[in-house]
Amino acid sequence: MASYSVNTRAVARARERIDARQYTLDSTWGEVQPDADAENRYLESHSWDEYAEWHLGLTDDATDETKDRYAFVMGDLRRIHRSGIIACHYRAAEWRHKAVELAAHELLQ
Numbered sequence: 603m604a605s606y607s608v609n610t611r612a613v614a615r616a617r618e619r620i621d622a623r624q625y626t627l628d629s630t631w632g633e634v635q636p637d638a639d640a641e642n643r644y645l646e647s648h649s650w651d652e653y654a655e656w657h658l659g660l661t662d663d664a665t666d667e668t669k670d671r672y673a674f675v676m677g678d679l680r681r682i683h684r685s686g687i688i689a690c691h692y693r694a695a696e697w698r699h700k701a702v703e704l705a706a707h708e709l710l711q
Contacts, residue, residue: 603697606659606673608705615655616709619682626678631685634678641669644679658690658709659702674702676709684710 691706
């Protein structure tokens with residue numbers, strides 16, 4: 603099983619977005635979560651650093667600037683979604699990635 607560390611830059615950016623009210627409180631995550639095509643389109647006009655800021659976790663042994671490196675997406679690449687953070691919290695708890703789970707929990711507060 604992969605191991606993950608918290609993407610502290612993404613946590614900081616998520617807090618900035620939340621403070622700026624760039625979030626959606628009520629959405630169905632399965633309908634708004636970006637798929638591979640949406641991620642590819644985003645990467646055509648944004649940097650890897652910007653892409654990374656949407657992901658709460660970093661895959662420990664993955665290479666930077668690859669999609670494998672970034673895990674636990676928490677927004678639709680435009681806004682943070684409360685349902686996305688809940689999904690990150692749930693998945694991290696399910697697979698015992700405690701640091702990511704706690705980071706998601708703190709963002710929900």
